[in-house]
Amino acid sequence: MKFTCEKNAFAREISFAQEIIASKNALSIMSNVLLEAADGALSLKATDIKVSFETVIPVDIADSGSVTVFCDKLSGILSSIPEGEIEIEQDEQKVIVKPTFKKVRFQLKTISSEKFPELPAAPEEAFFGVPAKELKAMIAQVVFAVSDDETRYFMNGVYLEKIEGGLVMVATDGRRLAFVKKEFDVGIPDFKGVIVPPKVLSLIAKRAPDEGLVELAVTDKNIFARFGSYKISSVLIEGQFPNYQKVIPESQRTAVQFKRSDLLEALKRVSIFVEQKSHRTFFQLSGGMLVLSSEESELGTAREEIPCRYDGPEVTIALNYKYVEDPLKSMASEYVNLEFTEPNRAITLSPDPKTDFFHIVMPMQIE
Numbered sequence: 524m525k526f527t528c529e530k531n532a533f534a535r536e537i538s539f540a541q542e543i544i545a546s547k548n549a550l551s552i553m554s555n556v557l558l559e560a561a562d563g564a565l566s567l568k569a570t571d572i573k574v575s576f577e578t579v580i581p582v583d584i585a586d587s588g589s590v591t592v593f594c595d596k597l598s599g600i601l602s603s604i605p606e607g608e609i610e611i612e613q614d615e616q617k618v619i620v621k622p623t624f625k626k627v628r629f630q631l632k633t634i635s636s637e638k639f640p641e642l643p644a645a646p647e648e649a650f651f652g653v654p655a656k657e658l659k660a661m662i663a664q665v666v667f668a669v670s671d672d673e674t675r676y677f678m679n680g681v682y683l684e685k686i687e688g689g690l691v692m693v694a695t696d697g698r699r700l701a702f703v704k705k706e707f708d709v710g711i712p713d714f715k716g717v718i719v720p721p722k723v724l725s726l727i728a729k730r731a732p733d734e735g736l737v738e739l740a741v742t743d744k745n746i747f748a749r750f751g752s753y754k755i756s757s758v759l760i761e762g763q764f765p766n767y768q769k770v771i772p773e774s775q776r777t778a779v780q781f782k783r784s785d786l787l788e789a790l791k792r793v794s795i796f797v798e799q800k801s802h803r804t805f806f807q808l809s810g811g812m813l814v815l816s817s818e819e820s821e822l823g824t825a826r827e828e829i830p831c832r833y834d835g836p837e838v839t840i841a842l843n844y845k846y847v848e849d850p851l852k853s854m855a856s857e858y859v860n861l862e863f864t865e866p867n868r869a870i871t872l873s874p875d876p877k878t879d880f881f882h883i884v885m886p887m888q889i890e
Contacts (some may be wrong), residue, residue: 529607
């Protein structure tokens, strides 16, 4: 195998491959990226067994062939080389990397491409296209609410289900819940609700363009995404996702309206003195005013007042400030609503005016 290509284009895809790879062991095939040069193009593949990635870039091929190389070192080599054209050549059990404009040469040991695992594939009829911008907006509203508690593995992903005319995404860690629903003017094949690992959703959100479509497919064991020259797939999380409908209040008695930027900035300042484990912050509401306060034992306190639209009785709600801050960061509206019925029952955060998503947060004990 021998080919030349533009360094930046190659380095960009190797960087993407490195995001997929989990192992840092140079002797493991899982730490390697598969390079296949043929028909004027270079195919790159990477996998950590659960998540897989494939793309194609144009190159000038002198000799066709395939090989796997240690992705971490290849990425380091490319980042050290200035912009310009590079040459990559396979020589028995090693690959030689060198820029065509500079007298520097790198050698990397290889592992046979025959040992690289076969990547999963979905039938063509399973794919459906959704607007990339809409899909990325859905991911942004839920991915941060995924649980990291490995004992409750069924919460370690985002629940994706088909509804009539669209899709729903839900994530929860048992103390908060994020919900988003979007309708699409496309035919979506039937599939049962699945739990999607956040890693693959984050890759789609990071790499997919804002324009055009992302093609998705859901099978019994995997989810697939295609956009541009990229193909990404992931093993689904097995298990029964919680009945999220039971967590969503049918109605809330009281609504409070804030300016989103006011609340975000106040949370940033007051959070300096939250308890590091609980992140507990107090929201004290009274006529037209919200008082945010926190206290860190033996270190200090913080207190800030911001205006709000509220005309009910004085009430105090204790919340993990991160569970309020994360949704606020994902919103783009100028104003947000906080709705509740009792200070010790689930609250609802949503943009004002309401759209197709909302967030549920469980309060904490005041004492």
